[in-house]
Amino acid sequence: xxxxxxxxxxLPLLGSALLPVPAAALEAVASAPxxxxxxxxxxxxxxxxxxxxxxLYLDLPAGRVVIELAADFAPAHVANIRQLAxxxxxxxxxxxxxxxxxxxxxxDPQAEDAARRRPLGEARAKLPAEFERPAEGIDFxxxxxRDAYAPEVGFVQGxxxxxxxxxxxxxxxxxxxLLGAGxxxxxxxxxxxxxxxxxxHAPRHLDRNITPVGRVLQGMExxxxxxxxxxxxxxxxxxxxxxxxxxxRLASEVAPGERTELEVMRTDTPTxxxxxxxxxxxxxxxxxxPVGRIELCNVPIPVRPAAP
Amino acid sequence: xxxxxxxxxxLPLLGSALLPVPAAALEAVASAPxxxxxxxxxxxxxxxxxxxxxxLYLDLPAGRVVIELAADFAPAHVANIRQLAxxxxxxxxxxxxxxxxxxxxxxDPQAEDAARRRPLGEARAKLPAEFERPAEGIDFxxxxxRDAYAPEVGFVQGxxxxxxxxxxxxxxxxxxxLLGAGxxxxxxxxxxxxxxxxxxHAPRHLDRNITPVGRVLQGMExxxxxxxxxxxxxxxxxxxxxxxxxxxRLASEVAPGERTELEVMRTDTPTxxxxxxxxxxxxxxxxxxPVGRIELCNVPIPVRPAAP
Numbered sequence: 001x002x003x004x005x006x007x008x009x010x011l012p013l014l015g016s017a018l019l020p021v022p023a024a025a026l027e028a029v030a031s032a033p034x035x036x037x038x039x040x041x042x043x044x045x046x047x048x049x050x051x052x053x054x055x056l057y058l059d060l061p062a063g064r065v066v067i068e069l070a071a072d073f074a075p076a077h078v079a080n081i082r083q084l085a086x087x088x089x090x091x092x093x094x095x096x097x098x099x100x101x102x103x104x105x106x107x108d109p110q111a112e113d114a115a116r117r118r119p120l121g122e123a124r125a126k127l128p129a130e131f132e133r134p135a136e137g138i139d140f141x142x143x144x145x146r147d148a149y150a151p152e153v154g155f156v157q158g159x160x161x162x163x164x165x166x167x168x169x170x171x172x173x174x175x176x177x178l179l180g181a182g183x184x185x186x187x188x189x190x191x192x193x194x195x196x197x198x199x200x201h202a203p204r205h206l207d208r209n210i211t212p213v214g215r216v217l218q219g220m221e222x223x224x225x226x227x228x229x230x231x232x233x234x235x236x237x238x239x240x241x242x243x244x245x246x247x248x249r250l251a252s253e254v255a256p257g258e259r260t261e262l263e264v265m266r267t268d269t270p271t272x273x274x275x276x277x278x279x280x281x282x283x284x285x286x287x288x289x290p291v292g293r294i295e296l297c298n299v300p301i302p303v304r305p306a307a308p
Numbered sequence: 309x310x311x312x313x314x315x316x317x318x319l320p321l322l323g324s325a326l327l328p329v330p331a332a333a334l335e336a337v338a339s340a341p342x343x344x345x346x347x348x349x350x351x352x353x354x355x356x357x358x359x360x361x362x363x364l365y366l367d368l369p370a371g372r373v374v375i376e377l378a379a380d381f382a383p384a385h386v387a388n389i390r391q392l393a394x395x396x397x398x399x400x401x402x403x404x405x406x407x408x409x410x411x412x413x414x415x416d417p418q419a420e421d422a423a424r425r426r427p428l429g430e431a432r433a434k435l436p437a438e439f440e441r442p443a444e445g446i447d448f449x450x451x452x453x454r455d456a457y458a459p460e461v462g463f464v465q466g467x468x469x470x471x472x473x474x475x476x477x478x479x480x481x482x483x484x485x486l487l488g489a490g491x492x493x494x495x496x497x498x499x500x501x502x503x504x505x506x507x508x509h510a511p512r513h514l515d516r517n518i519t520p521v522g523r524v525l526q527g528m529e530x531x532x533x534x535x536x537x538x539x540x541x542x543x544x545x546x547x548x549x550x551x552x553x554x555x556x557r558l559a560s561e562v563a564p565g566e567r568t569e570l571e572v573m574r575t576d577t578p579t580x581x582x583x584x585x586x587x588x589x590x591x592x593x594x595x596x597x598p599v600g601r602i603e604l605c606n607v608p609i610p611v612r613p614a615a616p
Contacts, residue, residue, distance in 0.1 A: 100533070101484050101532070129596075131597075145456050146454045147454060148601055200532075205601075220408055224536075287517055288437075288517050293513075294513075298509065298510075298511065
């Protein structure tokens with residue numbers, strides 16, 4: 001028995017390929033579509049092409065990680081990150097930390113040494129905390145789910161998010177693939193030069209404690225499969241152990257022919273609502289219990305190569 | 309700015325080392341201890357040494373993964389796994405699948421070929437589904453948390469678990485590090501020969517759909533940092549890409565001098581309750597918002613080397 005465990009889960013998550021579904025299969029269970037069927041039935045209006053000014057390419061020796069920035073949640077951080085990328089700040093720096101079931105983090109290993117650190121140039125050295133933002137003025141697509149950390153969860157502009165009606169705020173949640181800006185103990189001690197990506201079970205206790213700035217669209221495995229750092233908190237003490245960064249650039253500053261063109265499923269459409277429902281009620285043959293429940297960080301936000 | 313992000317999280321999770329806390333620091337915030345302080349104050353009765361008959365050593369080229377079996381949840385599967393390990397069934401087989409943000413899986417690549425597969429020997433070829441068990445007769449330490457998937461969550465015998473009073477059942481939850489037995493579409497199609505470990509965000513939709521058999525106590529990074537499989541669902545199509553298994557043995561069948569002696573924090577004690585509370589209310593200096601909430605799979609169950 002080869003046990004094709006979870007055959008039903010052959011589903012595009014972060015950056016994997018889409019699978020065509022035969023028409024006959026679509027008809028058979030039209031009343032209760034699977035995720036693959038919802039994707040196959042989606043049309044071009046269900047997808048969006050991220051603005052290249054909001055897309056980062058982290059080029060590592062093993063390949064490219066594609067990141068979308070959330071400018072409406074962290075405008076000051078995103079502006080600084082754009083400035084730093086424009087100036088080539090991270091090129092030749094390194095991944096400094098890989099902590100299992102937690103985060104990958106990169107930046108300047110000499111950042112604490114005023115004499116040796118790489119200058120920030122025209123970028124700001126200190127930014128206000130952007131842990132959350134007013135809920136007013138931004139569309140929130142609510143997910144019906146009990147959440148351990150927030151009164152309401154859902155999606156904003158393609159990002160998993162939470163909302164607190166009592167506080168009147170919304171914030172990006174620390175799901176797998178979230179990009180955030182490291183800080184010291186002071187709330188306003190980040191500048192976007194030191195960035196981290198979540199590579200484990202969602203550390204949601206970081207929500208509203210640090211500034212999220214985006215999420216990885218493609219190439220997560222280039223971060224999540226890195227060797228873990230042997231030092232405390234997964235830091236690499238020896239420079240030779242660190243993973244060099246070839247470049248970190250804005251897609252808008254990369255020649256069109258060298259870009260990685262992606263489309264992301266919109267999260268404010270009936271199609272996405274159907275996808276969530278298909279993820280909640282599992283009608284694939286493998287499932288004995290159709291589940292009927294869903295948690296925010298288990299909702300896939302599909303990504304696919306853009307049509308040429 | 310080096311941004312020692314999450315300095316407060318220098319906490320033993322799966323298999324990391326414990327940190328001593330100076331007595332002065334303990335006094336300073338005695339009324340609201342941090343996790344490190346709870347651990348430093350724990351005594352020997354707060355820890356247990358797993359029964360070697362319930363401990364597996366998965367020896368890979370890069371090192372040893374230590375697993376504890378949950379015999380009271382999956383007695384038939386655990387009996388089969390003991391039999392297979394005793395017979396050396398997995399020795400020389402391989403890790404066949406590494407799917408990002410999901411699972412690592414190992415077994416016999418020829419399992420579906422009756423002529424070429426490795427014989428199961430005295431082990432059973434087919435086992436009953438052991439997705440859940442009666443809640444009666446087993447102690448459940450409840451966690452006060454809103455859970456997306458289950459009416460009640462908590463801990464049983466050191467494992468994260470859920471419970472449904474209406475069904476009268478309890479089951480192990482698919483948190484990071486869970487070990488489960490792969491199956492085909494039929495509920496009773498597993499035999500424990502094909503095993504998987506969760507290496508990503510908790511896929512809780514698998515709860516009550518498959519048989520959990522244990523959890524990894526140490527060495528998670530030997531699984532989570534493996535290169536992802538290039539095929540569908542992370543399978544390695546080319547045999548050369550698979551990660552060979554040197555051996556998978558029961559600790560009770562390994563010479564005492566070659567064992568990895570560990571202690572696991574008990575989950576049914578006041579000390580563990582204090583640890584959960586310290587994890588829920590974050591009093592480390594780094595936290596701006598003390599959070600005040602906790603999710604089942606974010607509760608650490610500490611592991612430490614046993615005193616010689």
